[in-house]
Amino acid sequence: MKRKNQVRGSEEPKLQYIGKSPEEKVLADIDLREAAFDRGEQKETGSASSKEDAPSNMLISGENRTALMELIRLKRSGKVVNRDGTHGVRLIYIDPPFSSNTTYKTKSNKKAYEDNLAGIDFIEFLRVRLILLRELLADNGSIYVHLDWKMSFHIKVIMDEVFGPENFLNDIIWHYGGRGAKAISGQFSRNHDVILLYRKDKHIFNKLYTIKEAGSGFQRDSDGRAFKTAPRGDYTDSSIKRLKAEGRIHTTKTGKTRIKYFLEESPDGVVDKRLVSDVWDDIPDGMHLGKSEKTGYPTQKPEALLKRIIETSTDPGDLVLDAFAGSGTTLVAAEKLGRQWIGIDSGEPAIETTRERLDRVGETERYEEDGKVPKRKYEKECGPYKLYKAHPE
Numbered sequence: 503m504k505r506k507n508q509v510r511g512s513e514e515p516k517l518q519y520i521g522k523s524p525e526e527k528v529l530a531d532i533d534l535r536e537a538a539f540d541r542g543e544q545k546e547t548g549s550a551s552s553k554e555d556a557p558s559n560m561l562i563s564g565e566n567r568t569a570l571m572e573l574i575r576l577k578r579s580g581k582v583v584n585r586d587g588t589h590g591v592r593l594i595y596i597d598p599p600f601s602s603n604t605t606y607k608t609k610s611n612k613k614a615y616e617d618n619l620a621g622i623d624f625i626e627f628l629r630v631r632l633i634l635l636r637e638l639l640a641d642n643g644s645i646y647v648h649l650d651w652k653m654s655f656h657i658k659v660i661m662d663e664v665f666g667p668e669n670f671l672n673d674i675i676w677h678y679g680g681r682g683a684k685a686i687s688g689q690f691s692r693n694h695d696v697i698l699l700y701r702k703d704k705h706i707f708n709k710l711y712t713i714k715e716a717g718s719g720f721q722r723d724s725d726g727r728a729f730k731t732a733p734r735g736d737y738t739d740s741s742i743k744r745l746k747a748e749g750r751i752h753t754t755k756t757g758k759t760r761i762k763y764f765l766e767e768s769p770d771g772v773v774d775k776r777l778v779s780d781v782w783d784d785i786p787d788g789m790h791l792g793k794s795e796k797t798g799y800p801t802q803k804p805e806a807l808l809k810r811i812i813e814t815s816t817d818p819g820d821l822v823l824d825a826f827a828g829s830g831t832t833l834v835a836a837e838k839l840g841r842q843w844i845g846i847d848s849g850e851p852a853i854e855t856t857r858e859r860l861d862r863v864g865e866t867e868r869y870e871e872d873g874k875v876p877k878r879k880y881e882k883e884c885g886p887y888k889l890y891k892a893h894p895e
């Protein structure tokens with residue numbers, strides 16, 4: 503199939519392997535199944551009663567393939583709705599097993615989950631779920647797929663197949679520091695994960711900024727405006743001319759041309775406010791979580807990571823889905839940001855951890871707005887959610 507924006511004469515690469523199900527078959531299975539999870543056994547939990555039949559805030563225990571098929575049927579019957587009335591989930595974040603050949607344990611030494619799929623088995627496992635997730639996404643929805651060096655390149659090709667290369671937005675590098683610093687003989691230490699960002703067709707993109715105190719490393723111009731400078735880099739002469747007209751050129755005492763970046767004044771002093779780019783190096787890994795956030799569930803991701811993703815790609819009241827929910831980081835962040843959420847996990851320890859975490863969400867830290875709100879407790883109770891059990895495959 504020829505896609506828009508395709509370079510003339512080029513063929514899109516595809517990953518061919520034994521056992522790759524035709525997409526039509528993956529989709530046909532949706533209609534073959536009976537109700538995949540027991541809505542009869544749903545439990546109302548939380549501080550208030552929820553709207554009848556609304557899928558908002560669901561915690562589904564069980565295999566995600568069957569749960570996703572049921573959610574797609576709910577979407578088709580008009581029951582998966584964002585607050586603005588659009589159908590389908592606005593944001594999907596998944597942090598699946600990474601093909602690490604490891605059995606992960608909880609802090610009480612209970613098996614949390616097994617990460618033992620490799621090669622084409624891993625690729626096909628994820629591909630089938632990505633096709634189902636695409637069906638569930640709103641037309642202006644985004645999907646973030648969190649992986650590491652082992653499978654991210656294979657899954658990039660699969661994402662292009664499933665979502666279309668024209669819907670690829672970013673490969674985000676989450677440079678978490680710390681952990682990878684341990685010496686690996688004969689190679690660089692591994693210090694980052696990869697998060698692939700795609701959209702269904704259109705998408706929401708709220709620009710975010712990082713704000714840091716500027717310290718003393720800035721100057722003031724004749725109007726008193728605070729600025730920092732950077733080397734001229736690749737700017738052409740005509741760009742320099744334009745920047746000069748905008749008052750953005752600084753000439754050093756030795757006559758060198760540098761580019762000015764103006765800083766913002768805040769009640770606490772001068773701050774360096776920068777647009778978040780595709781390298782995220784300001785969020786430490788799960789080993790450095792504060793006491794109120796740490797659950798002891800292995801491979802727990804920081805709320806700060808999910809806060810950034812949710813704030814970028816959703817508005818309040820939108821539906822957020824995590825189909826490999828683990829300790830419930832996505833759900834907690836969505837709850838605190840006033841979004842609706844759906845979480846799925848096949849492991850009992852994951853569901854237990856998530857429930858405990860949602861129960862004590864009020865004791866966790868409130869999110870800082872533009873860095874201006876001092877650290878204090880979130881204080882609110884978790885809103886209502888329903889607990890479902892997905893039937894085994």
Ligand SMILES: C[S@@+](CC[C@H](N)C(=O)[O-])C[C@H]1O[C@@H](n2cnc3c(N)ncnc32)[C@H](O)[C@@H]1O
Binds near residue numbers: 567599615825846
């Ligand atoms: C890397 S962990 C997710 C961690 C999570 N992001 C967090 O912050 O805690 C992956 C999770 O996927 C779950 N999982 C693996 N295969 C699954 C499947 N087929 N269906 C549902 N959950 C699955 C595991 O039980 C595990 O909790």
